Amino acid sequence: MRSAVRSIHKKKIAVWSLTIQGARLASRITAEIAGTDFYISSRLKTKINTSNSSVLSFTVLSRTLAEVFHQYKGHIFIMSTGIVIRIIAPLIRHKTKDPAVVVVDEKGLHAISLLSGHIGGANELTLKIADITGADPVITTATDINKIPAIDLLARQKGLVIENPEAIKNVSMALLCGKKIILHDPYQYLTGTLSASNGIMNGVDYKVDDDTIRKNRIPGVFIDYIKTDIPTHFLKLRPVILSIGIGCNRNTSRQELKTFFLEVLDLFDLSAGSVLNLASIDLKSDEKGLLELAVDLDLPIKFYSKKKLEHVKEIENPSLMVKKHIGVTSVCEAAAILSAENGKENGKLIVPKQIKGNVTIAIARMSSI
Secondary structure, X not given: OOOOEOOOXXXXXXXXXXXHHHHHHHHHHHHHOOOEEEEXXXXXXXXXXXXXXXXXXXXXXXXXXXXXXXHOOEEEEEOOHHXXXXXXXXXXXXXXXXXXXXXXXXXXXXXXXXXXXXXXOHHHHHHHHHHHHOOEEEOOOHHHHOOOOOHHHHHHHOOEEEOOHHHXXXXXXXXXXXXXXXXXXXXXXXXXXXXXXXHHHOOOEOOOOHXXXXXXXXXXXXXXXXXXXXXXXXXXXXXXXXXXXXXXXXXXXXXXXXXXXXXXXXXXXXXXXHEEEEEEEHHHOOOHHXXXXXXXXXOOEEEEOHHHHHOOOOOOOOOHHHHHHOOOOOOHHHHHHHHOOXXXXXXXXXEEEEEEOOEEEEEEEOOOO
């Protein structure tokens, strides 16, 4: 389900060393960066002194790395770049899925951003290591060295889901060449950044005739939760602001729930990449199909008490039947509205209760972004 690119949510970073001098530097780095695991060659573990409780050992680097490579959000290798390239090459999947990889020489003279500079955060990690060790940061991504905002990094920072990462290059190349781009950004995620008058970023167009866009393949960035007929060369970024409220009869299957979930999104032209969470009444907290759906979609699920659901006033389709059997006038609409709250106010209902078979679904959007 999660084919789009979301911010990497793995927490830990792994630091790897092969030599005693490298291990000393690795120990220094792990002491400064929270949430790190320190891996050292088993033949050296008894030869160094460290108070780090997260020191792990490996016998064969390539074998251990293959087992854990995608379990970490980033890797710092204290060794030669050639070694690192050879051992990670078979493990690389895609720029949207790979962890950050930074290489540091054992004297701490250079820190090299090697893989996943923007989306994975390797460039940022490289700069952090440089601050800790005094190393010269080596960053080669074109947007960084030309001091142009990287669209994939901006998306990551704003929590936007990249739906078609293959279009990143279209926007990046246009910005590097000082060309105009089209920007659809109704919620003002990137408008201030991309329309700022700073030389090469001048003149972001907001409205251009569709035929002109398609004919000349003018690059563009489309930021919205709505699915529409967008030119294929446009970069589509999805704000994660939609909450799905779900009600269902007992023992409703995951497949029935998922099928209707996707049907409702299609019916109202909503992107699955913009879905923030699922929500229901706490009576359903043990509903097998609902829990399986959350796992299948890789989405968190929230459950609310009858009391909280009854306090929601923006219900469009109250149900006397639901009130009689469960004790609340609404499950899916109320749960959607509550789970789309932004810390200050409840969400806004954009899809009222839809019913099919054993399932009811409603969708709410965060009221303000």
